[in-house]
Amino acid sequence: MSFEAPLLIIVVFLLLTLLIGVFTIRRHTIFREYAIGNRQFSTATLVITLLASYYGGGILIRNVSIFPSNRFFWIIWQFFINGLIFLTISWLAGRMHKLTYHLSMPETIGRVYGKYPRMITALTGIFYLIVFLAIQINVISQAIRICIASDIHTITILTTIILCIYTMLGGIHAITFTDVWQFIIFFSIIPILTWMMFKNVGKPAAEIISFLQTQKKFELSMSNLFFPFNNKLLPILYYLSVIANIEPSVMQIVYMSSSPSQARKVFLYAAFFSCVIITCILLISLFVFIKMPDLPSVEIWNYVLASTPPYFKGLICVCLLAMAMSTADSKLHTSAIMISYDLLGNMRSIKRFCSDQILLARIAILLIAILAMLLALYKNFFAHLTSMLLSITCIYAVIVVAPFILAVLGFRSTTRTALMGMTTGLLTLFVWNKWISHMVGPTSGTFISIAANAVSMLTAHYIYGQRPRR
Template sequence: MVPYNVSLLMVWAFLGLTLAIGLCAAQKTTFRAYAVGDKRFHTNTLVVTVLATAFGGGVLMRNMPHIYDDGISCILYSFGTPLSFWIISLLGIRMDPFMNHLSIAETIGSVYGKYPRWITALLAICFSIGLVAIQINVVTSAIGMCIDSINPRMVTVWATLILISYAILGGVRAITTTDVLQFVTFIIIIALFIKFLFIKTGKSFLEVVWQLKQEEKFELSNFFQRDRNLFNVIQVYLAALFYLSPSILQRLYMASSPIQAYKVFLRATFFSVIILGCIVWIGLLVFVCHPTLSKTEIWPYILADRSPAYRGCMVICLLGMTMSTADSNLHTAATMVSHDIVGSIRNVPSNSHIHQLRWAKLTLLITGLLAMIVTAYYPDLYRLASFVISYGISLFIITVIPPFILAIFGFRGSTCTALMGMLTATLVYLVWEQWIQPKTGIGFGCFPLAANFLAMMATHYLLPQLDGKGWIGRSNQQKRMQQLIQAFKKYKKRIDLE
């Protein structure tokens, strides 16, 4: 038997187990149950699915080599994810007026009208397709590095078809169930991975730390030397706070109450720090083992002279990360097409029309196939990630997040107000990327976000508005929830002191 067949058998076993669990979770359901599971999820289950959705295969495959190569700069920038989770937890406690909604697009539409709703849905769909394409690319690269006895494209296609199958048949409940399996698998294998790398260094923990302290690029002072423009650093970090993806925000609508949403993302903040710490530690251990590698040589070095079982575990780890992210993004895109585009045009309730469920399943299939086509045009992971970030992720964040945050905090604007903010942010982004950034070296950061906020406020206060538009006070329910949180914090602090 060829040695690498052991790795292949492990991969097929993992895919078969994932499919079986996903199909077991599938059941006849309404569209509301398909989209948000009737909001009947345990808090810890939601925490796991948030983390599994956020940490895709690209985080390990792409970020770890950057940590190795760039040092302290990449390490500090990596911890933007926990900060964004913390921001979402603060937004979640104010979600009471929108908890019956099924997506962020519906929330935008309820406040600003149907055109901003359609724009939000379309941008979220493009965002999701791009992220799924990145995950497919990661799987292909991982299989190509670890298993030489098979065409990696074939396994990737099968993995994609498997996640599409259980996502179509089971909806968000099947996705959440498989996310638990995939996340637990990822955590176990990452722990073993760190252990093997630590043994490979042949040094104690203190010796590893001492060697890293001798390296200039891992010193905090080097961060300010490389990024001398403090203003640029600050505005990039501010922009990272608003990195709120549609698939992550969709988890807000799966919570049963604002209190549960707050707890979910607060816990996710803590655990995401631990996960990112593990990924950073992997990059540091690889550097200690061999400090002169290029980015393209890092993964071949890690896998060199490794047993088939080790390689199989590595592929399974990346499969778990990529599938848990891809299925959530596919589901988010399907929900928005059927509910926010088709459903809003036809004006049908989400809980009474079977056609929405059919549209969602058809969309999920088409979106998955489109992602595979995008991957075929951009086989290079770094080039694909750059394209998705520039024209998918960035446009969604700068156009959708500001009006969403304003709505959460009680602003009720007109359609014109939202559209002016979206248009202004897009123009600022394009001008900055094409002309300002090449000349100054300063990234666009939070400037389009600020332009969106300012344009919306200027439009609202300078143009005539209909009655009922403007800022509204917090509801009694929101005030009671805030009081409960404050009482809980005081009680916990008193227990800690005792």
């Protein structure tokens, strides 16, 4: 029972995912339809697709596991930060009236600043998405390890093949429908798991509150909540760095929307449901902490599994698979679009050799999936994936965010202006990490570098009087 039932649940989930993906495949002759669809998706569908692609399996595993070692500041801001990201993008989306006909963020940058900034944006975005995809594949492997001790790599490879099939052949339509199915799965299981952990505590709410009041990390004074450090610069930079999470696969939802108005609503609604999801995840970890306050982080998931019925072990695994797969397929698709459309599409020799961009995108999906799977399953390399993702995220944000936001706000300039800004941003990030971070504390210089990028672009544009691209 402990082996066969969870394995059967996994197999049924994967088969249903494959069937849904295959039956929603459409024959695409136009690359735009393959990339972003016909822009007639309902608002509800786009909200679900956004949440499914944003919430990867790592969010559930990480936030439940690291709860005991976190101060209340970091715990409570997990609740707010994702909503702030969506609200920021909602504000930007409402101002993209002249840009929503594009297919990707690199195209928006390219239309405003030229070919080379577009290719640089695409390259950094591709590296970011590949590492993120490798982490999701590793989460798939961890989820399978929860249920079975053998054939982990076999089922991980099989799962990757399944998401490759419907992503390659079906494009954005197949991804959207499978994301809806996967969202229903994990959005149903997470609240049930939350309720089970609450029942397992076996204490009334008043006793729970009294217990938390005795814990130093849960002091609820305003100073501890918003400025828990002696150095007030740290939380301020942390709040401002939220803007650095404007990443390409999330922005694809804007380009899939029928209008800026719909895109704005999608991210507003997503901000609300994001709070619901992260609340459930934080409550799971909170209830585990209340029941076992001295439990080491590495033992938390073993305790969660031991506290649920045997059949639910398979459902937890399926929940993690659904979260990881719905994130992985969007990363695969977005990276393939950037390779075939923004990178190779700007190379004349490639265009002469292969004018079929859909074929190029499908080949790119296959190659990216293989590379990400090798990174995820190669033990010596995976240990560095998380630090790699943090580094690439900073580099991507420093290069892309400032030019993109300025473009959305109506700023128009030349290739040289954009390249000067990108270079300044990278140099600022290097200087911050090399000489400044140890003086102000362990915080990221991402926002400072983004600001330096923007200031450099504006200064270069107005001092040199460069004419914008037409």
